[in-house]
Amino acid sequence: MVKYFRLSSKKVGLSPGDLVFTGSRRVESVQLSSMEYGPSGVVERRYDSADEIAPHPEGATGVQWVDISGLHDLEALRSIGTRFGMHPLALEDVASVGGRPHVTEYEGSLFISLNMLTWTEQEMATAELVSLVLGPNWVLSFQERPGDVFDGVRQRIRGGTARVCSSGPDYLWYALMDAIVDHYFPVLERITQLADGVEERVWSSSAAKADTGLILRLRGEAIEIRRALRPLREEVDSLVRQPPKAIAPSTRPFFSDLRDHVFQLADSLDQVRDTLQAAMEAHVAVVSMRTNEVMKVLTIMASIFIPLTFIVGVYGMNFAFMPELELWWAYPLLWAIMIVIAIIMLLFFRRHDWL
């Protein structure tokens, strides 16, 4: 199981706002690109260094979207932070991989950090930190490594006809969040499938131990995902209840829609947990019933044959004076007695519903 949400003690003793990258480097060098779009069309750029990026001038029309992939280069982060006037705490959060999803409103910008979720080929969930900053006419997106999660948004911008092209930066900010939240669906879909499968197999006698292990692993995954999802739910909910001024009224219904998606994901997670809980309990009950079955077989076998073995042992003794040994009808009589005893035992067990 990948343990993503683990606390880091790297930052103990540092001043608040000090930049530390608490993750593990996932990309060779930082990749910087920007898109500028508006009534006059779309311009895409790639940069070699953070110092080349100039923020969109205030009052300019159109929206500037700068995407930064790779968070280990603190110099680059600092440079971008200074150019776009980001609050030191926001910049610190960008590099604090493993932190808690949260929205913060700074003067002149709106900051959200949330987690990308991917399902690996090893059937495990991995998380990745993404931060999105909304400025007056620009949006910054920070990712741990370049990925194709925002490609759908890029295509729509290039297309030129989608709603995003004619909307402000707040809609872009929403669209990026929506793209990330959309990626939770296949992950939870897969976990739900696995959990449903375990639940169905609980009655079959094969692979009991493997399934207990799978239940434990899926519970672990669900706990990890809940750590990403629960605070996200609160934060998106507060965006809907008390929308910041930076979000235009026409964009607000889209945040309601996003909230519904996040709630739906959280519901699915609850359902997975309930399913796993029920499967675990059923599994324990099944094992306990099976042990009961096993014990019954043992007890029936032992209860019938142990007394009989005692009886035949008696007449295997070598005492000089055992008068019954000499009688010709003693042997068949003993067989009759033993058969009667066995039948009585069987009737006893049948009456107690053991057979």
Place this chain on the structure above:
Amino acid sequence: MVKYFRLSSKKVGLSPGDLVFTGSRRVESVQLSSMEYGPSGVVERRYDSADEIAPHPEGATGVQWVDISGLHDLEALRSIGTRFGMHPLALEDVASVGGRPHVTEYEGSLFISLNMLTWTEQEMATAELVSLVLGPNWVLSFQERPGDVFDGVRQRIRGGTARVCSSGPDYLWYALMDAIVDHYFPVLERITQLADGVEERVWSSSAAKADTGLILRLRGEAIEIRRALRPLREEVDSLVRQPPKAIAPSTRPFFSDLRDHVFQLADSLDQVRDTLQAAMEAHVAVVSMRTNEVMKVLTIMASIFIPLTFIVGVYGMNFAFMPELELWWAYPLLWAIMIVIAIIMLLFFRRHDWL
């Protein structure tokens, strides 16, 4: 178990508002019908194509109710959405089968999506998405397949004397919700019966495994239904607490009544879960007590006869010099000793309350 509330990854990467039908097609072709009623009587129509439907002109008296059965024809949905001025997000939700029940207030319309619940002949609950849109003088209803759930409302409209005939579209909107919520009652009634039955059978020794399976299945059903019911409860509660302007004051008590029904259903669901939980725990306790009984029988049989078998084994040995074998009273004495040992064991077990 039918797994209705499963996430769909069909929509990943699409733009918000893009129409995707996430369910499985349940009807051959879309069925369109409308009812117009008011002081001047009732007019019913059937349409072959969505393009034939014209929304009630603004300011016209009377109420127009358009019912659309079948959600897979996205062209038809789009046409209706455009004609009635529905928000793209509302239209998206209409086709998002498996989504979360929710109420959204758009400019000029009030949207609710909720779930129809049916109890199949296979003793399972199945769900179906229904969306209801309330406009200035019209109501749209979208269902996955044509059903008789709204027939009661239709009859009352045709009758011409019921409250619905003299009320506005908000009452019709309520009446359709009420008809759907009413259909939850027999489903929960049946589940409650099954759960009560399991609870009563927990003491009988027969069919233990089948009942554990039934408990697991009913818990699964309860989890599915809770997914439909819990968000519905929140949404209806908020309709009562903060009634939208579109709902006239005279209609509000009816929403309170609806809320009471939904709360009552949720109470029943909680009760089912408690009953199943108690039955499961009792079942595990019963199995454990039975294993204890079985072990006692085994232990009593074994503890009495194993020492005796050892003793008779001793005198079955073929040593040349075993002086006691020659004594004429040795054999009866041994019997006496063995009977005493058996009695001592029995007394020991009685003192420990095993007999």
Place this chain on the structure above:
Amino acid sequence: MVKYFRLSSKKVGLSPGDLVFTGSRRVESVQLSSMEYGPSGVVERRYDSADEIAPHPEGATGVQWVDISGLHDLEALRSIGTRFGMHPLALEDVASVGGRPHVTEYEGSLFISLNMLTWTEQEMATAELVSLVLGPNWVLSFQERPGDVFDGVRQRIRGGTARVCSSGPDYLWYALMDAIVDHYFPVLERITQLADGVEERVWSSSAAKADTGLILRLRGEAIEIRRALRPLREEVDSLVRQPPKAIAPSTRPFFSDLRDHVFQLADSLDQVRDTLQAAMEAHVAVVSMRTNEVMKVLTIMASIFIPLTFIVGVYGMNFAFMPELELWWAYPLLWAIMIVIAIIMLLFFRRHDWL
């Protein structure tokens, strides 16, 4: 166990406000009586038909209390509803036995439905629906069957000196609720006694199965009662927090007192559930410890005698050449060896604390 709070599917497809009696008829014919009291004294009346009852004229001094026992006669209910101007939904709730306790404020009247609880001779709780309607100068009380629950109130009115005689209808409304809530006390007292008894008996070895059954039954009773009590607690709490205008300021402290009683009952119910939960867990632990004890006895007996039985079996063999059989000291030596083996086993078990 009496299952009172069961959903009824009788009402599916009906119009809201349609009267249906969802209970089972408990009384031959409806009994109607009224009390009118005020500064000028008390007048009691009995009616043969609902049509004879005339509501107290508006502006008249004194309070009119009409009691209706028996809810199956829907004609009578409709007649009373019309005469006293009750809202159709309130009238519907009067007949909806098994519904959820709730308070609703209609224009000109305040409606509460709640449940009477009785403890039967079969040591079971049974519930009964009671509805109380508070009008400008009258109070209506609807019960499933005539009972003596309101007799205390009647006596106080007849006495002429109690606070109820000099107060308005709101105090009467309160007094009737108080009389019903008072009847919960002996029921919960009895359940608490039974639960305490089970808890104390959990260590004694007798009647284990009966007690598990009792725990299960009491849990069922507690679940039923909670269904009556939990919504009642919410409703009475909201009456105290946001007192309706119909309740005079001087009557409000009495509702606070009532709320304290309901909270106290709910606390008791929680305590019963905790006690039963603890008893159940202790019971399972005890059974498991006992199984452990049983296994120890079996294992000790078997472990000592099985090897010894093997040894004596060896010398019971009939091989022609078993030299040790001929030695005169072989038999006593074997006894010595066997005793040593037994002692070693006993020491082993003592070291493992099994003895």
Place this chain on the structure above:
Amino acid sequence: MVKYFRLSSKKVGLSPGDLVFTGSRRVESVQLSSMEYGPSGVVERRYDSADEIAPHPEGATGVQWVDISGLHDLEALRSIGTRFGMHPLALEDVASVGGRPHVTEYEGSLFISLNMLTWTEQEMATAELVSLVLGPNWVLSFQERPGDVFDGVRQRIRGGTARVCSSGPDYLWYALMDAIVDHYFPVLERITQLADGVEERVWSSSAAKADTGLILRLRGEAIEIRRALRPLREEVDSLVRQPPKAIAPSTRPFFSDLRDHVFQLADSLDQVRDTLQAAMEAHVAVVSMRTNEVMKVLTIMASIFIPLTFIVGVYGMNFAFMPELELWWAYPLLWAIMIVIAIIMLLFFRRHDWL
């Protein structure tokens, strides 16, 4: 276990405000005493009858504190209630032993009832009802029996220099509550010690059954104490959040302090419950592991010797034609075979980690 918080059915059918003493008489006769203190010094008095007590005249300086020990004399209570103008419901609550702690604000007085907790020599918690009434310049305290709980406050008043001497009656009211809450600390301290002890002993094999009993008993105590503490926490919290006018601003920080104490006690109680829960679960796990150990020993012994016993049984048969019996090397060969079988079994068990 002392069951203090048990419902009483003594009051069923009575009018609200009717005085009933629901406890058991704990003191011979009611003891009445008062202290009057202020700038002019301290005056202490004892009374033989409630009729001798005169309330402090309105407008007089100084504070009057009247202490009543013994609640069974309803005449005395009524007399005091009339003299000090107490609300009938407040007076009823004074005598309602076993009731729920609560604060009520009446016109001109502030009423609180709460519970004294004592730890008896039998290692049990016992509770006692105390009611405190705060008037304009007097405070009434009602206890079930005279105790030394208020002695600390008395000493401070007599001393003449403590804050209580120069403060108003609201501070005295607080000081009495504080004295009672302080007495919870040693009780919870002792329960925590006992729970910690049980948790530490869970691994030792001795006294398992006694400890399960202790866990059950401590859980019972915790449930009883929680019944006193949980409502008290709510009531004190509401005193801090919405301080009544009768409490001067300078006294409010003391109520915050009191609230912190009550919260700390509630935290301790939660911790005790968690500790007991963990100990119980660990105990069950330990018993289950031990049963597993016992079974292993039995299975190893039985699996090795049962086949061997069968083999020697074979050669104990008396068939006329068993050729192997005549061979001289058959007997040693059989020993060799049996030893090999035993070794194979041991290796099998070692491979399965049973040894």
Place this chain on the structure above:
Amino acid sequence: MVKYFRLSSKKVGLSPGDLVFTGSRRVESVQLSSMEYGPSGVVERRYDSADEIAPHPEGATGVQWVDISGLHDLEALRSIGTRFGMHPLALEDVASVGGRPHVTEYEGSLFISLNMLTWTEQEMATAELVSLVLGPNWVLSFQERPGDVFDGVRQRIRGGTARVCSSGPDYLWYALMDAIVDHYFPVLERITQLADGVEERVWSSSAAKADTGLILRLRGEAIEIRRALRPLREEVDSLVRQPPKAIAPSTRPFFSDLRDHVFQLADSLDQVRDTLQAAMEAHVAVVSMRTNEVMKVLTIMASIFIPLTFIVGVYGMNFAFMPELELWWAYPLLWAIMIVIAIIMLLFFRRHDWL
């Protein structure tokens, strides 16, 4: 396990505000030091006695930070309390080791008490009380023993360039809290590692008992830490929601950041508990499955050989007339029969999936 949060009964019967040191003395003598910093530089001082400390004059520029290490010298505490005008209740809380973290706003000062957490070499968490008082231009910090937790803050002040140097006392107050909260991270990191390790080892058969003990111990640690963390979370959250006037708007984002850290810690704690819970349940399931395995082996061995042993016992009997003993083909036939019986048993067990 170190039990830090244990209630102390030392204070029973004392007046509120009376100073008692409820901890155990951890340092020889109280250590007093101060730092004064501002535009004019930094001045550090050490004091031998509390009487030497003079509070910063009102209106003076710069910030004074007085650090007191060692809480057992109540005289010193009283002297400092008087000089800085601390409320008696705040002073009492400073010495109340083991108390509940809380924030209180007094006139002219803001008080917080919280807990330092350290992870000892014995792999245990220990706590320590720290109180921080924020005045107009000074900050007091009280610790149980001198430590290096504030060294990072001291270095930053000495450096002269950090944000703390140019900010007011509210930022220093925050920085000290932040330094303490930062020290929770390595502790929870270590506990999470241990819990993850236990979870991974649950399938291996070794050290089962040791791991159950570790689970129990870690649960205990988590309960202790939760007692420090849960109230801290509430208090810091309320500082963010309703910031006191003493905290400048520019400092408020830092408190939001601190709150995020505390929430993250609380999330981690929840995760640890879930992990331990899952590990415990899996462990019990594994033990139960293993017992089932053991029973199967026993039952198979016993069921096959017990009947066979009976059969060979039969022909070991010494009856005079057992005709089959004389037949030459009886012995091989018996072997054949016994082998058939054994095979039938094996097939039976295979069909039941026991092999």
